Amino acid sequence: MACVIFLINFSPYFQTFMTTTLLEKEKQTTHFSFTGRGSEYFAIEIVNIVLTIVTLGLYYPWAKAKSLQYLYRKTELAGTPFVFHGTGKEMFIGFIKGLGVFLVLYAILIYGFISEDPGTLLIAYGVFLLGLLAILPLALHGMMRYRTSRTSWRGIHLGYRGELSDMYSTYLIGFFLTILTLGIYGSWFVVKLRKQMIDNVRFGNVRLRYVGDGGDLFLIHVKGYFLSVFTLGIYLFWYTKNLLHFYVNNIVVLQEDGTYSRLQCQVSGWDVLKLTVGNILIVIFTLGLGIPLTTTRTMSLIMNNTVMSGQFDADALVQTEEAYDSATYESMSDMMDIGVI
Amino acid sequence: MIFEGKYYNGQSSKGMPAQITLLADGLRIDYCADEVTGSVHWELAGMHPSEFNDATTLLRYGKFPQQSISVVDKGFKEALLQQYRGAAFLKSGYNSVLSLGFSGIAIMALSLLGLLVAFLIWGVPALADRVAMHFPESYERALGEQLYTKMLQGYQVNDKKTAALNAYLSELNTDLDYPITAAVVTSDEVNAFAIPGGYVVVYEGILDKMEHHEELAALMGHELAHIRNRHSLRAMTRSLSYYMLASVLFGDVSGVAAVLVDNASTLRNLEYSRTLELEADREGLELLRRNELNEQGAILLMERLQSGSELEMLAFVSTHPNTGDRIKVLNELIAETKRPAKEKPELERYWEQLKGE
Ligand SMILES: [Zn+2]
Numbered sequence: 001m002a003c004v005i006f007l008i009n010f011s012p013y014f015q016t017f018m019t020t021t022l023l024e025k026e027k028q029t030t031h032f033s034f035t036g037r038g039s040e041y042f043a044i045e046i047v048n049i050v051l052t053i054v055t056l057g058l059y060y061p062w063a064k065a066k067s068l069q070y071l072y073r074k075t076e077l078a079g080t081p082f083v084f085h086g087t088g089k090e091m092f093i094g095f096i097k098g099l100g101v102f103l104v105l106y107a108i109l110i111y112g113f114i115s116e117d118p119g120t121l122l123i124a125y126g127v128f129l130l131g132l133l134a135i136l137p138l139a140l141h142g143m144m145r146y147r148t149s150r151t152s153w154r155g156i157h158l159g160y161r162g163e164l165s166d167m168y169s170t171y172l173i174g175f176f177l178t179i180l181t182l183g184i185y186g187s188w189f190v191v192k193l194r195k196q197m198i199d200n201v202r203f204g205n206v207r208l209r210y211v212g213d214g215g216d217l218f219l220i221h222v223k224g225y226f227l228s229v230f231t232l233g234i235y236l237f238w239y240t241k242n243l244l245h246f247y248v249n250n251i252v253v254l255q256e257d258g259t260y261s262r263l264q265c266q267v268s269g270w271d272v273l274k275l276t277v278g279n280i281l282i283v284i285f286t287l288g289l290g291i292p293l294t295t296t297r298t299m300s301l302i303m304n305n306t307v308m309s310g311q312f313d314a315d316a317l318v319q320t321e322e323a324y325d326s327a328t329y330e331s332m333s334d335m336m337d338i339g340v341i
Numbered sequence: 342m343i344f345e346g347k348y349y350n351g352q353s354s355k356g357m358p359a360q361i362t363l364l365a366d367g368l369r370i371d372y373c374a375d376e377v378t379g380s381v382h383w384e385l386a387g388m389h390p391s392e393f394n395d396a397t398t399l400l401r402y403g404k405f406p407q408q409s410i411s412v413v414d415k416g417f418k419e420a421l422l423q424q425y426r427g428a429a430f431l432k433s434g435y436n437s438v439l440s441l442g443f444s445g446i447a448i449m450a451l452s453l454l455g456l457l458v459a460f461l462i463w464g465v466p467a468l469a470d471r472v473a474m475h476f477p478e479s480y481e482r483a484l485g486e487q488l489y490t491k492m493l494q495g496y497q498v499n500d501k502k503t504a505a506l507n508a509y510l511s512e513l514n515t516d517l518d519y520p521i522t523a524a525v526v527t528s529d530e531v532n533a534f535a536i537p538g539g540y541v542v543v544y545e546g547i548l549d550k551m552e553h554h555e556e557l558a559a560l561m562g563h564e565l566a567h568i569r570n571r572h573s574l575r576a577m578t579r580s581l582s583y584y585m586l587a588s589v590l591f592g593d594v595s596g597v598a599a600v601l602v603d604n605a606s607t608l609r610n611l612e613y614s615r616t617l618e619l620e621a622d623r624e625g626l627e628l629l630r631r632n633e634l635n636e637q638g639a640i641l642l643m644e645r646l647q648s649g650s651e652l653e654m655l656a657f658v659s660t661h662p663n664t665g666d667r668i669k670v671l672n673e674l675i676a677e678t679k680r681p682a683k684e685k686p687e688l689e690r691y692w693e694q695l696k697g698e
Contacts, residue, residue: 035395040439043446046453047438066392066435073393080356080411081399154354155401155409204354289454317354323405 034303036074045292062088162200188214204317212250238269261310351406388430469578485538496526505694535567554692555638562625635682
């Protein structure tokens with residue numbers, strides 16, 4: 001499960017925004033950048049917290065929409081910002097759906113604990129896990145559809161063309177193979193899932209491809225695990241850097257004319273170390289109030305160190321999505337956003 | 342006024358150089374790229390709210406696929422604000438907060454932090470107290486019984502002394518709605534504590550220290566006051582609500598269930614505030630009076646606890662600080678109402694059984 005959570009945390013940004021190329025001829029570099037400022041985002045989050053408290057939590061989805069609107073607006077590709085079109089109302093509906101599912105699952109689990117009967121607890125725990133297993137593909141699919149359809153750049157919307165049934169088969173097969181192989185297949189599973197998600201993203205007439213290999217990820221994990229143990233955890237920062245590079249740098253952006261470019265993330269292990277230590281200190285010394293600053297610091301580091309290199313023609317994108325408020329976007333899963341990132 | 346910018350038509354990502362004119366009823370955008378030239382009119386009503394703009398102003402218009410313009414000119418933003426004061430697309434509560442500047446934001450953050458701390462220090466205990474006071478008695482009793490059983494599992498119960506203590510308590514006029522269940526456990530620790538719902542656990546160590554049964558009556562009076570006023574339940578709900586708050590913050594919901602079940606161990610270490618202790622002392626004294634017992638028992642008990650040998654860790658004292666102060670308060674209370682004490686042979690008899698080896 002841990003790897004899946006990790007993936008959820010990292011994917012939405014990169015799969016939608018990134019690409020890289022290794023082609024030789026006239027390679028050009030297109031920059032990502034993050035222009036948001038900690039103080040501004042902090043102020044927005046303060047307003048969000050106050051309104052959320054005053055409304056006893058009801059404002060939360062609107063708060064979420066506002067912070068996303070800010071973060072997208074301050075994330076630029078080739079000097080033009082992204083736009084997040086999601087609204088508080090949409091996120092409220094998604095939030096209620098997600099909350100409903102999780103409340104039911106947790107109620108079952110807590111019932112198991114309170115009954116104090118080992119048999120009941122075991123059954124409750126089983127139902128809880130099965131429920132999670134059944135809901136995660138739906139949630140991933142819904143999140144991809146929702147987030148991509150609500151993202152635009154220079155007026156061109158992203159979109160997700162993946163099928164829910166494919167998501168389920170990829171997920172369930174991968175999950176059981178991972179269990180059967182005692183976790184070893186996990187790396188290949190994560191890569192399959194990323195392929196399923198990223199390969200189905202459209203950015204106007206541009207397609208994305210995820211070209212990572214499960215074996216490479218497995219090696220990163222093995223190396224990361226042992227070196228982290230030997231270095232008493234210090235290597236964890238380089239381990240994180242390797243994972244970040246693996247997730248980002250394997251995204252290829254294909255244009256219609258066959259040219260392509262690749263994402264390149266140049267964050268180093270030292271950068272990750274400085275970022276992490278700084279973030280921890282901020283959170284501790286502000287009693288958690290400084291969390292918005294850690295978000296902008298993280299975004300700055302990653303976005304300002306990521307480029308798209310190859311033949312990306314920022315002027316050649318063409319709108320291919322249909323209006324997202326059409327009936328096709330009204331199914332149960334579409335708005336279910338468990339609210340990661 | 343005319344500004345230079347880029348126009349995106351919603352069909353292509355190509356930014357077309359454009360001249361933007363601010364008219365009374367909206368914007369006119371004249372664009373020109375390669376062979377294509379054209380002009381569009383944006384009505385104010387169709388323009389989308391634009392927040393978080395910086396040096397670059399981004400405006401969007403119409404239904405999907407939206408058209409947009411981007412103007413890198415600070416003057417444009419000001420011109421918009423002047424020309425279309427109060428227009429819907431310019432309204433933003435967030436932008437007005439952002440314009441408060443550093444000190445304004447800092448003041449907001451500090452007051453929020455203050456509120457948060459105040460909520461943790463006063464709000465949570467007050468809420469927990471309310472919950473504890475409205476807890477139905479049958480639940481309190483059921484919870485207490487569970488905790489009592491759990492707690493006794495770790496100890497050896499002295500059955501003979503337990504029987505004597507219960508007999509002693511039934512002779513006392515305790516003025517408590519609950520049936521009282523007490524147990525004496527084998528331990529050198531000088532301690533005793535109250536469990537919600539009418540349960541009391543007394544350690545042999547504290548009994549050994551006593552020489553008069555009035556001291557026992559004073560101890561029981563004190564512990565029963567904790568129960569009657571739901572002190573222990575209140576302390577439990579407090580610590581539980583902090584725990585729940587922490588688990589919600591760190592996203593560990595299943596931990597709450599575990600703590601509900603496993604509160605027996607924490608109960609031993611609960612500390613009451615000074616006010617609650619004095620309240621229990623005062624009501625404990627009431628019990629001595631009601632039973633026409635020598636009120637000096639309460640003082641003796643305190644002194645007994647205070648004069649324990651230096652090295653001996655007195656658990657009861659450690660969870661009940663300020664013994665000297667409490668003796669002073671008790672002395673004042675006793676001086677107020679001097680009353681003659683009576684002999685109670687029944688109580689004496691059970692006391693002998695309790696002390697007998
Ligand atoms: Zn006490």
